[in-house]
Amino acid sequence: MPRLLSAAMALRRDPRLLKLPPYLSLLCIVVGVVWLLVLPLDEYSRRTYISENALLPGQVHTYFGGSDQNVFRAYKHEINALENSTNSQVNDELETIFKGLGLKVGRQNYTYHSSGNTYVGENVYAILQAPRGDATEAIVLVAAWKNVEEEFNRNGLALGLALTRYFKRWSLWSKDIILVVPPDSRAGMQAWVDAYHDAHDPSQVAPLPIKSGALQGAIALDYAQEGRFESIAIAYDGVNGQLPNLDLINSVVNIASGQMGMGSALQGILKHSQKYDDNLATVLRGMLNQALGHATGPHSSFIPYHVDAVTLRPVGNGWHDEMGLGRLVEGLFRSLNNLLEKLHQSFFFYLLIHKHRFVSIGTYLPSAMLVAANFTIMAIALWVKSGYREVNVPKEEQEKKPEIGETKESEGVKEVKEVAKSTSVPVEREILLPLTLVAGCQFLGVIPLFAFNQTPSSLLTPIFILFAIINAGLPHLASYFLTNGIRKPPTAQQYLLIRSFSLLLLGMFLSSLATLNFSLAFIIGVLSSPLSFSRAWPSSSPSPSASSSPSTNTEKGVNAAVFRYVHSALLHALAPPVVLLISSALAGVSIQSVLEEAAFGWHVWGMYTQLVVWCVWWPAWLVGQIIVLGQPKEAGDRSTGNEKEKKNA
Template identity: 65%
Template sequence: MPNIQGFSMLRARSYVLRLPLFTRGLIVAISAFWLAGLLPMWDLRQWGALIPDQMNIFTMYRLNTFPLIHLNFFHAFLNILALTPLMERFEAEFGTLTSLSLFFGPLTMIPAFMYIFVERIILRGNTWVVGASIWVFLLLGIEAIRTYKTNPYLVIGTHNIPTWVSPLVMVVVVKALVPSSSFFGHLSGVATGYLFGLGYLKFVAPPEKVLRWIEGRLNLLARLPHYLTWSQRVSSYSSALVMRRNDRLLKTAPPYISLSCIVVGVVWLFLLPLNDYSRRTYISENALLPGQVHAYFGGSDQNVFRAYRHEIDALKNSSNVEVNDSLENILTGVGLKVGRQNYTYHSSGETYSGENLYAILQAPRGDATEAIVLVVPWRNMRDELNRNGLALSLALTRYFKRWSLWSKDIILVIPPDSRTGIQAWVDAYHDAHDPQQVAPLPLKSGALQGAVALDYPQEGRFESVHIVYDGVNGQLPNLDLINSVVNIANGQGQGSKLQRMWKHKDSYDDRLKTMLRGMVNQGLGHSTGAHSSFIPYHVDAITIQPVSQGWHDEMGLGRVVEGTFRSLNNLLEKLHQSFFFYLLMNKDRFVSIGTYLPSAMLVAANFTIMAITLWMRSGYSEEEELPAPESRQSGDVASTLTDSGSNDIKVGGSDAAAVMAATAKASKPVERDIFLPLGLVVGSHLLGAVPLFVFNHTPSNMLTPVFILFTAVNALLPHLASRLLTPASLTAQQQRQFRQLLKSFSLLLLGMFLSALATLNFSLALLVGLLATPLTFTPTAHAGPAARVAYTLLLNALSPPAVVAVGATVAARYLGEGGGVGGGVGHLLAEAAFGWCVWGLYTPLIVWCVWWPAWLVGGVVALGGGGRSSSDGAGKAKIA
């Protein structure tokens, strides 16, 4: 079996050119109907969809048009991709004319009538359906019955699973992944396929005499290119059986399947901003009642705010302890219980210490079992004095104290910064702190129901509020909290912005930019505000920032906070009904996990597909191709093919035998030696702990030179590993198997890790998966020096150190962090080390212990190694 070398455009072109006539016609028809659906003057779906309550004698044409109509390009593309190989096989077995008569006749009408009966008579609904997926499942049903006749059971452990249930499983999976798909429409197609495969619908096929008469009178074979006659269909079916017994599919299909997974995954991502794939936001928790109460903050509270701001101005040059002393006096005077907490963190040779101040307003109608948190850091993430935010929080606390409606305690937390202080406070509140670094809290309340952080350093009036919601490690708050704040802000006449999109026009471009910015923040996993530290503890939290110049003053922002706190005060339990996994496109549009998850899963699946393929191929030896016998006249020899115990099929002529001989190989099963490749893969992942430890414990001023040294070693490491860890005593055949198993185990682990990660941090899994896609197509056979150099350069260009350097450069240029490449790299690595030590950031773990080991193994596989020729056996081993 030859090695997988990647993709061949020549093979792909040859496959397309060999497609029979009816299959080509369906592809053209589906494409033409999709293009026609783009015309604004014609509602194609309304005209040709299968709509149960509009079926009558004058609309019977819908029975044949609905499979050709699709919702969008993506829908049509996927159905064409799935339908083409199945329809090609069916047409090769039954001929072009029979396929035409069946699929524009009984094999489309029967499942259509089944669906109409279920939808109208049983369910009493009127859900319309379009798309060729009903043909796909019909053909899958036929194939399942054919497989069941020769291989009745799939054995998994001690369980025997009938092979005929595979289409039913696919129906359920498709419904789960694509909720808008028609479950009963697909079931109708599978049921019809079962009936046809079992032979109960043979009577609907046109008689053989009629077919021969039509083909003879019209001379279709001569007039129509790629037409398959009745007589040719027997020979074509035999050729199909030959292909099933041949291993060409195993050699050529996996790279194309993997590429299809990658392309479809990327296309899926870029379709998400469209209306067909995203949804409008809504409030799931009725108890929130956002904007249903009148906010009274204002009036004389404006004078209180100005007084507190004057106090803050007097403290802006004071130390942390002096500030807390003054604020403690203010809060104690309001009548609150006040506590203080010291902490000290160490990261990259730097020490971060400070003292948190917090106060608890006990609820008049509560029992101290629940609390809401208002966080106002002394300095925000940009190290700006949170002057107006602090004054507003003190005014709000004094205002809240006068009300008797609170059923939950209100905790005001004032940390010295937005990065370390609030993390220490949250950890200590949940008793998850390190006593050597963080002091315990002297005062506590009940379970935290939600948190709102204020970031208001700017002067003057504002137009909108910017909602920051990204948490540590890509975790997100419950979507109901964001929707509530948007609703309350709208009630106050204030706009809402997300992901620093100040002029969002709700266009596709703006939706895509908002989504991608959110994915970048989620993928990096860093803290984006004082709220981020709450989310890992399942406390829904956001940061509110006034932005732009407008006519709203501080009292308007105070009313937004008041409305938010009163909504959270209504809760009887934690927010749980809405989404925790989503991508926001705008303040009122989002995509849920069920819609966006397939994108990352498809990218991760391409690694698993290639890993399984390489495992299967590593169990066979490859020898020289046997010479094909000379062609003989048709009819000289009758070939007898037996397909897994089924009845013999007689084929006139030697065409089938010639096809087998032309592609035959003297392959035989061989024993796999898995110890060495498995040990190397496991060792490479353990080796990832070295850069993880080094970059998280190196002083910040040494990070840049250490990174440069590591990058140089990283470029040489695959060469050294290939030379030292690949035994030179192995034969060429053993070398091939060694590289296949090495790549198989590495890709299997990578696919498994990314699939699991996608459910926790979709953006990080997708980003790593896309950057690692060249590893799927790393050649496992010896290539020429130029090819090896080219592929090694490609792998080095997409290596983790290279991506880190490029990312740091981009951040330094557009975000103003660091100075140039070196400064940017040092700053980025220092931030990653800080996140690892303080926030519990796991992005460095994924980079150095998942992605980097897979890259290292890919480099070893690409470089290969020497091996001695094998002279024992039937032939000389072939090295591509």
């Protein structure tokens, strides 16, 4: 045992250990990415199942149909007549319909401001009191006037009215049913949900005049297309990447396929082959929606309040009609009506492979954690390395038996050339400049965050172009100032500490974010992975030493300059503004639309994606660029410069 301890202590001081962290960091990145790519395989995913037995999806006989189709057509005729009416006129007519059904009716005004635009509207909603309930629980049916794509949701609203009239005839409900009709699927729904939970801003959103009990679930209808359909597309992504309980999605799939004979589609893939390509596409699209953090439908506003919700949208051309969708909604409401408490037994963190397979958090989380861990590994290694400095031991302090270097015969006498040994000695860390620089870059992230969230939409594109130009030159100006603009330029040790502090913050942020929004943490971690290997290249004009000739120093300086600017160009290609511009071009949307949507999400939905981009990712990128462009000065260079100043004085 003592021998093992002594060997371990000797190994701890072995300089070769400091060469391992870069390889460990690269291994973490590669394993993390490969880990994600194998998840679509059946061996690493699980088959979906219903955890809450009380739901009993598809176990009841649904009766919606027959004469209800005539009611649907009548409501559709009335809605078509209101297509060009104002929001207030539409709500007046809907209020008349609701009161004719014997329902309690409420109306709510809201006004939001974002990117110089004003979003004004009025919600109308009706409450069907449960004959067997005590108004302590409620289920919500949402039928917005327009869907998220600004299409007229005539069939969805007509079906919502027909279902409400149908539900009124039944006495089996133990929970209240609330039909909400917002003028749009973005601002209106958020205003209603915020006010229902008393979390609204009174200066922007009016309180609700009437309420029911705690919301147990919500189903939104997005039925803008005309004609019959083939499948039901299920939108389930919430704001900031939050997801509903998996049991709700499983119930939709179970009732649609098992009882109604309808297909189910996820993430826009209508014809899913259940092979690796489609599985991977479903995972990546789900991760992209989760990373963006925006609302994908009226349901998204409910999920942050722990109200499980989905949006149902008919797609394709088939033989199913509005009555089939109505029976699907009836089956879902009957299942939710059976619950004695909120859905809690199934998963809230998952990646759907297709409608019958998923990956739980315990399986996919290590991939993001490994990517985040590579930054922490490098940060610790750089901290340890900054506490030591390589020095040459004088010849008289070496052992009596010197190492034999080169020998030469001169007039019969053999001369021995002693080789000076290098060793690591502890040094004091100078942390004031590294801490100041990293903290300053972190606080600089507030500038783009504020600018893009407060700029009018007409100026977003010019402001973005200006910021992109400034962003391209800012690292060069900062590096030049550090090298030539201050009295004591940073040393190699301080550049190591700058890297260490920046990577430590990045690893800490991403590992924490991975438990909340796995997709956003993973994507930013992969895009930031080159920062783990950024380094400060030596000066392009190093001082000559006894061990090297001026020509050798000049050649090394030229090579260092080439590597420095190649490395800098790579980081410029992965800069947040560049990635944002390329992504918007690939998606076929303008950069103005992207920034306007982000600002709307910030002011209305409470979206924090841009906070992570500008206050976590961008500062780390900026520090990485400054490091790559830096020209560290050794302690000897400082002392030499100080001696020259003294002689000149």
